Amino acid sequence: MAMNIFDKLGQVLPSVESPARYMGGEANSIVKDPSKMVGTCAFVFPDLYEIGLSNNGLRILYHVVNREPDLYMEVAFAPWDDMAEQMRKHDIPLYTHATWKPVREFDVVGMSLQSELNFTNVPYVLELAGISAFSKDRKEDDPIILAGGPAMANPEPVADFFDAFNIGDGEEMFPKIVRTVGECRRKGMRRFEILEAISKIDGVYVPVFRQVVEGEYKQLVPAEPAVGSYEHTNGVRRIFIPELKKEDYPVKNLIPNMRLVHNRFSVEVMRGCAQGCRFCQAGVWYRPCRELNPDDVIDLAKEGLKATGEQELGLLSLSTADYKPIESLTDSIIDDAFFDNVDVSLPSIRVSSFGQHLAEKVAALKGGRSATFAPETGSERIRKMINKTITDEDMYSAADYAFSSGLNKIKLYTMIGFPTEDDADMEAFCNLIENLVKIGRKHMRGFQISVSMGILIPKSFTGLQWAGFMDEETSWNHIQYVRKRFFKHPNVKVQWADWNTSRLEAFYSRGDRSLAPMIYEAYKRGMIFESDGHRIRAKDWEKIWEDFHYDVSWIYETRQKDSVFPWDFMHIGVTKSFLWREYQKGFNPEILKTAKPVPNCKWGDCLHCGIPGSGKEVRLANNPVRYAAPSRTPEEIKKLVAERRPVYDQRYAYKITFQKTGLSRFLPHQNMLSAFVRSFGKAEVPLRYSEGFSPKPRIINMGALPLGLETVCEILGVETLKPLDLSPENLPKLMETLSEPFPMGMKVLNIEPLTYKLSSRCPKSMTYSFKPEVLPEGLVEKFQSKTLPIVLNHRGHEVNLNAHILDLQICDGRIFMRVKCNEQGGTASPYPLFGGLMGVKTATATVDDVTRQYLIRKESMEFED
Structure with a gap:
């Protein structure tokens, strides 16, 4: 019988970096019977696990699909190179994490493309799944391959890889697509007929039904560009949900098996931003502005933090300070003692004293943090051009407020590469930084101005889509202008984007269908995970362009008013004529002299950008009602929190026995300890922390296990600030509660008071066992005669089996062997010991070889006086 994926993973995970990425079995996973479902979906995030599982869009789609009783969705992620090599070697297809099922066995394979720099990962994950990379090569029984996400504001470079695209918000559209595909499958419809059926869903783009022709710069552009109003267009419409609803947001998110890029529970408080920055694609793509009721925000936050055990809350939007009830929401959070030990983050706070005031109020809950400014450019002239309505004085006032409040770092996010940008603008940039330094010196010595410089990429559906990408020489000169001014400055740190990476992103984001063969070739040459800047291979891309006789000079060209772009088959709501007018306003000096900044339309009159409704489609939230609270100063907040913080005058020590079986045995030691911290947080049991600059929870383990070793009797000591109810009636429930956030196979087996120092009762020996396929002869005799071999461990050190094995039966x-412990309660790794018993005496991957062949299990832990 062929070995299943689950069993094969037990063989390969010891050989890869970060095996927790690939374990699966995450807590809060939803498992359904696929045979009883109308439609099934494997959602593949084409980047690493720790990036994908952080993504709020993935969490929302997982929720809205699985809440349907007849639909089912599981998740999968792109494996790093080492895991992909093992998967190919052992014939393991890309699999989902809840049931370790091949991705290709689902009705739909969905992907979310957050960045164009993930494009080469598309054919990579498809072929790992055993699915043809190009849609034209797929078989009738292959799943329908669907994509969505913000990078699909121009899907053309990857159009040949996908069968269809979800254009816009997915809360309603995505489940509808999965259901339609499933229904068609069960009716026995052919692949082409299924594509016809889903193409009739508003917002679905099926490339095979949209013809392209050669246009300007030999790019393939739509034969029929979108015309007309949003309501009556011949193009594919970007769909937006009319309002944000509490029921569309998940609370019981998948609990990761390792640390993520963003370890927090997030609530999207607002979708859309109408500040009108002419370079900003997101500000156009996510219109109109819709806000979530603040009472619902707090309900979701409380439920989500309890369900996941997270200690950080993120209130997400493109511009959180523009959320209408943001100050009253902040007051409500501060007023609620539930959030006293929660790190609340407000990303995307604009530069203003109002924004910094908000950040300071939240910081008062858990202490200070840095301030973030995003002026986009240091030149006020260019800020007017791009309609960024922040002045230098705004930043000076905010910096003075931040430094005077005790913050010691300002992060400055900016860009270079705007059309007409010159040395005078870079000089203005340097002057801005120098003035911020002067403000900092008024308040403290050890402050820092951290400057990050990106390079403008003229994106689709922006006022700058007609502009060209800045050439390398000019870009580097502008970066060097700032870099040289602050080289080795004690208070200024300057970082800048790599021009080659930015050029590649421009190539992708402004490209057409002809790019797909080159993207595929780049993947075949190993050019994947390009979102990691260290993985960009500029010379290899030059070689690909040369091999394909492809001229990339169009990237730098300025386009004309009547230019047809590859993405012009879409009608996203905002019209092309509105964007052209914005482009002219920005780059017409005469207009800039007299025109006022384009206002944020959510606060005032409709600008008639094309979104239907004339402003009525904007949904703003009112102040909290159920959670209404008074406004307080940062000083009052600190006093309030101090007064209601509970005082614990005792500590309680407990000994916890737990197991790590199945694939959970690949959970690294630190991840295992973090899982317990999350577990106690979810159970609302306060842990005791160490004193000092960097306090850590008082959790003591009897020594880290070798990765991949199963245990059914692991011991942990933990100190809490309140007693646990260990009565016979409550103990089973408590153990179940503490085990809820653990991955499959990890479970608390017992809890008892710890009346002695754990390290003082270290075991003198431990018993291990495993069952080989073929039992070697004469093992017991060799043990008794002390003629067992000497082997090498993974560090190349000799290990004498006769000295370590105390008993063998x-x-x-x-084979059961009792192994002596050292003073800390640890033993020699059982892997080389087993390897020696099986005749492996060299240091050649002993651990890998043994763990691949045998299930190794720590059977017992004996405490001896």
Whole structure:
């Protein structure tokens, strides 16, 4: 019988970096019977696990699909190179994490493309799944391959890889697509007929039904560009949900098996931003502005933090300070003692004293943090051009407020590469930084101005889509202008984007369908995970362009008013004529002299950008009602929190026995300790922390296990600030509660008071066992005669089996060995010991070889006086 994926993973995970990425079995996973479902979906995030599982869009789609009783969705992620090599070697297809099922066995394979720099990962994950990379090569029984996400504001470079695209918000559209595909499958419809059926869903783009022709610069552009109003267009419409609803947001998110890029529970408080920055694609793509009721925000936050055990809350939007009830929402959070030990983050706070005031109020809950400014450019002239309505004085006032409040770092996010940008603008940039330094010096010595410089990429559906990308020489000169001014400055740190990476992103984001063969070739040459800047291979891209006789000079060209772009088959709501007018306003000096900044339309009159409704489609939230609270100063907040913080005058020590079986045995030691911290947080049991600059929870383990070693009797000591109810009636429930956030196979087995120092009762020996396929002869005799071999461990050190093995017995084909412990309670790794018993005496991957062949299990832990 062929070995299943789950069993094969037990063989390969010891050989890869970060095996927790690939374990699966995450807590809060939803498992359904696919045979009883109308439609099934494997959602593949084409980047690493720790990036994908952080993504709020993935969490929302997982929720809205799985809440349907007849639909089912699981998740999968792109494996790093080492895991992909093992998967190919052992014939393991890309699999989902809840049931370790091949991705290709689902009705739909969905992907979310957050960045164009993930494009080469598309054919990579498809072929790992055993699915043809190009849609034209797929078989009738292959799943329908669907994509969505913000990078699909121009899907053309990857159009040949996908069968269809979800254009816009997915809360309603995505489940509808999965259901339609499933229904068609169960009716026995052919692949082409299924594509016809889903193409009739508003917002679905099926490339095979949209013809392209050669246009300007030999790019393939739509034969029929979108015309007309949003309501009556011949193009594919970007769909937006009319309002944000509490029921569309998940609370019981998948709990990761390792640390993520963003370890927090997030609530999207607002979708859309109408500040009108002419370079900003997101500000156009997510219109109109819709806000979530603040009472619902707090309900979701409380439920989500309890369900996941997270200690950080993120209130997400493109511009959180523009959320209408943001100050009253902040007051409500501060007023609620539930959030006293929660790190609340407000990303995307604009530069203003109002924004910094908000950040300071939240910081008062858990202490200070840095301030973030995003002026986009240091030149006020260019800020007017791009309609960024922040002045230098705004930043000076905000910096003075931040430094005077005790913050010691300002992050400055900016860009270079705007059309007409010159040395005078870079000089203005340097002057801005120098003035911020002067403000900092008024308040403290050890402050820092951290400057990050990106390079403008003229994106689709922006006022700058007609502009060209800045050439390398000019870009580097402008970066060097700032870099040289602050080289080795004690208070200024300057970082800048790599021009080659930015050029590649421009190539992708402004490209057409002809790019797909080159993207595929780049993947075949190993050019994947390009979102990691260290993985960009500029010379290899030059070689690909040369091999394909492809001229990339169009990237730098300025386009004309009547230019047809590859993405012009879409009608996203905002019209092309509105964007052209914005482009002219920005780059017409005469207009800039007299025109006022384009206002944020959510606060005032409709600008008639094309979104239907004339402003009525904007949904703003009112102040909290159920959670209404008074406004307080940062000083009052600190006093309030101090007064209601509970005082614990005792500590309680407990000994916890737990197991790590199945694939959870690949959970690294630190991840395992973090899982317990999350577990106690979710159970609302306060842990005792160490004193000092960097306090850590008082959790003591009897020594880290070798990765991949199963245990059914692991011991942990933990100190809490309140007693646990260990009565016979409550203990089973408590153990179940503490085990809820653990991955499959990890479970608390017992809890008892710890009346002694754990390290003082270190075991003198431990017993291990495993069952080989073929039992070696004469093992017991060799043990008794002390003629067991000397082997090498993974560090190349000799390990004498006769000195370490205290007892050896064979029972029912299993080898049991009792191994002596050191003073800390640890033993020599059982892997080389087992390897020696099986005749492996060299240092050649002993651990890998043994763990691949045998299930190794720590059977017992004996405490000896």
